[in-house]
Amino acid sequence: MRLLPTSSTVLLAAALIAATTVGGCRAAALAYGPDVAAAKANADAFAGAIEARFTHVARNPKFSAARMRIARYAFAPSKLGSDSSLWTSMRTTRLGADRDLEVQAGLSGAQYLFTARPAVPTPVKTGDSRHLIELEQLGETDWAWRTRVDHAIGPMLPGRADDITRALFLSAERPPAAVRVDYRAMLPRTTDALGRLLTIDSIATAPQSDGSTLVTLQITVSGDRLKRNFPAFAKYISKYVEPASYRYRLSDRTGSDWFDAEARNQLLTVRFRSHDGQLQPIVGAARRMPDTLQIHVDALAKISFFTVGVTNMQGEFVHTKNARERGWAMHFTKDPEWHLPLITERLLRSPLRRPFEGKGMLFTLGLRTGPAGQTLLTREFDMIVRESAIMRFLGNLGFTAMSDYAGKVEDEESRFIAESMAAFRLDVATLTSK
Structure with a gap:
């Protein structure tokens, strides 16, 4: 459940380029295509699409009003169901109506413009995107949210995601000094741009007797270096992101961990073990990673006077691989342990259990083949809300963070991401095969 806009937006976008910076640099960038020219073109298109998405973002009045009202009442959907001004289409059902908000987005002059309109086509131009928000009433108090985003990122085939990931892990199988020299020399502009938010404190690589390498990265997340050029964004990071703690851990059905990322006290620690670019269990005998793993999530944030969140949220983590798609699907069907203030007792x-019942809560992220030679970066999120006092309380907390975020903070965050992607594109342009 999204309580902090920045925690999912800027850190995801930064991670896309930070991964290449921390990992193989030249090797990872060259994995974007079958040869140097194709790799540079694909990497440039991908980064250019993300840069465009965060360039002078503007919204037409209908979408601007709708997004804030939906954020305000996401956990109290009855407030939204009868408001026809929010939606681009409504379909009558036995319980009332299904509601859709479709949004077309792309560069219009110097702005990336989001426009709410019906029947938005799949994007066919690099950088353009389509957004769909659906609300369906399932019962007297049960409502289903479904969101879909398709973002055109250029001609890179979805299968290249596997090549890039393997190159990143393989490049980490080196002495720490070699990794540092590589990313500082090959991606200097990207390192400087991201360094305003993320600083690599330590890289530890420990060769194992079976030829694999145990890797531990420690990265500091801090708004201090943002203050000069991004003062509002820096303040938001300090208020919401720095105090947050979270952990994402992948394990198999035997209980062996394959990947572990934990943030606490501004320090993000990432641990994995790799052999020839393939993940291995962090501890234990080497073996092929299964396509289906278990994901364990802890996430706690401070909002207003309260620390809220979940621990021990478990789900299925599936690696999707077929001729037209590469991606990851996270499916949560077990209710977690909630951490809420005493006033909710x-x-x-x-x-709180309703989102995890039945089909549960679903989040997917991936690449799939689209029309006109485009590959689409896709996101999906499905969740059922049972409207109640406790859900309205959580919604109010989330909207507090959203209200602080909308406006100047969001504008500065967008500029930070756009500048970081522009830096990455300049670095990629100078890469060679040697």
Whole structure:
């Protein structure tokens, strides 16, 4: 459940380029295509599409009003169901209506413009995107949210995601000094741009007796270096992101961990073990990683006077691989342990279990083949909300963070991401095969 806009937006976008910076640099960038020219073109298109998405973002009045109202009442959807001004289409059902908000987005002059309109086509131009938000009433108090985003990122085939990932892990199988020299020499502009938010404190690589390498990275997340050029964004990072703690851990059905990323006290620690670019269990005998793993999530954030979040949220983590698609699907069907303030003790907590019942909560991220030679970066999120006092309380907390974020903070965050992607494109342009 999204309580912090920045935690999912800027860190995801930064991770896309930070991964290449921390990892193989030249090797990872060259994995974008079958030869140097194709790799540079694909990497440039991908980064250019992300840069465009965060360039002078503007929204037409309908979408500008709708996004804030939906953010305000995401956990109290009855407030939204009858407001026809929010939606681009409505379909009558036994319970009332299904509601859709479709948005077309792309560069229009110097702005990336989001326009709410019906029947938005799949994007066919690099950088353009399509957004769909659906709300369906399932019962008296149950509502289903479904979101879909398709973002055109150029001609790179989805299967290249596997090549890039393998190159990143393989390049980490080196002495720490070699890794540092590589990313500082090959991606200097990207390193400087990202360094305003993320600093690599330490890289430890420990060769194992079976030829694999145990890798530990420690990265500091801090808004201090943002203050000069991004003061509002820096303040938001300090207020919301720095105090947050979270952990994402992947394990198999035997309990062996394959990947572990934990953030606490501004320090993000990432641990994995790799052999020839393929992940291995962090501890234990080497073996092929299964396509289906278990994901374990802890996420706690401070909002207003309260620390809220979940621990021990577990789900299935599936690596999707076929001729037209590469991606990851996370499916959560077990309710976690909730951490809520004392004032909620008397509120009925059974609605907190509703998102994890039945088909559960689904989040996917991946690449798939689109029309006109485009590859689409896709995101999907499905969740069922049972409207109640405790869900309205959580919604109010989330909107507090969203209100602080909308406006100047969001504008500065967008500029930070756009500048970082522009730096990456300049670095990629100078890469060679040697």
